[in-house]
Amino acid sequence: MTKTAWVFPGQGSQAIGMGVDLLELPGARAKFEAASTLLGWSVLDTIQSPEDKVSNTLYTQPCLYVVESLLVDVLKERGYQPDRVAGHSLGEYVALYAAGVYDFETGLGLVKRRAELMSQASDGMMAALIGFDREELMAKLEDTPDVVLANDNNAGQVVISGTPAAVDAVLAGVKAKRGVKLNVSGAFHSPLMAEAATEFQAVLAPVAFQQAQVPVLSNVDPSPSVEPQVLKDRLAQQMTGSVRWREISLQLPQEGIERVVEVGPGNVLTGLIKRTCKDLELVNVGTLAQLEAVAG
Structure with a gap:
């Protein structure tokens, strides 16, 4: 079988209306509603707002997490499983969800607080x-x-x-x-995020991480790991650390990966990987049509 990695995009891949076509899938509306209850605001209304509300950091990150995790659920329900996972910045939270490190609600709670802290970072x-x-x-x-x-x-x-x-x-x-x-509120992935990172660490610390079902390549350390504490420590460093996506891309062939599926809106990550690893098969699954094409 073809050895496959699932990769998950982060902030910058969002678009007005993303994921709305997925409402045709069984259980999709219930998941959007469950997310809205936890967040305290409507994910679907935000995604469809003509004022591009979805591009506000406060909303971007939770909306991406919800849409991408929904795609993960559907792919798994249809019998697909990755051999490796990785995510770009916010996408790493979906990668950990896909690997079974925590459940949907736990991940969304972390993403909600992360988005709040990052949206408040006005310096940089x-x-x-x-x-x-x-x-x-x-x-x-x-x-x-x-x-x-x-x-x-x-x-x-x-x-x-x-x-x-x-x-x-x-x-x-x-x-x-x-x-x-870039039109962002602060100097993300730099030491200037230290205060926000300290606040986030207090939220992250009590959360239980499970052993990953598939190895995760983290932003701050591209070497694959399934160990809960390792993955948690890496996530704690992410807000102030660099996103080493070029090294993650180079690591994929070293792991025997032949096919990379970008799970989420747009094609940012497959575009980046294409320039680094020209021999990998690249697939995008961000819409219902793309999902059905893969399933077909």
Whole structure:
């Protein structure tokens, strides 16, 4: 059988109306309603809001978690199982759910608090760089205080995170095909998130993690693990640590993975992986039509 990894996208993959077509599936509406009860606001109303409410960090992360976990449930009900799982930032929470580390409600509770803390982080800035010299960038980051490599997505695309002055200094000092400041509330995946991370740790600490049913490749450490405490420790480091997606992508073939299924809206992760590992078969499952195509 083809050895398969499921990967889960994070913030930035959301879209107005995502997941609404899944309401045709048995049990989908009940899951949306259960999530809304736990969150205290309507997931379906938020997703369908024409004002793009779903792109507000406070709502983006729980909505993505709900839609992606619903897709996980349907895939498993139809007999599919991954051999490895990984998620990009918020997506790691869905990866842990898919691996059986905690139940749906537990994961959603963690994501709800994470989103609240991150939406309140008003200090700092993030910017994406595309088409650059990696040695030049790393040298500039080394020489510039208060800015770090937040997302190492692939060889030609990264995100930096830090104070506005430090991010501006790197953008001005590194030649890149494109540099874009991101519309986010704070310097995610950087030491500037330390206060939020400390608050989140108090929420995470009492939560019981189970041994993963399949190995998980974590953002801060791409080596696969099934150990509950290891996975929990890695998740605790995630808010201030870098998303090492390029290394996760490179690790997949080392694990014998031949096929990668991006479970969630859009195709961000398959696009990133394609540039890193050209021989992997890439599949997207984010809509009802894509789900039925895989099942067929």
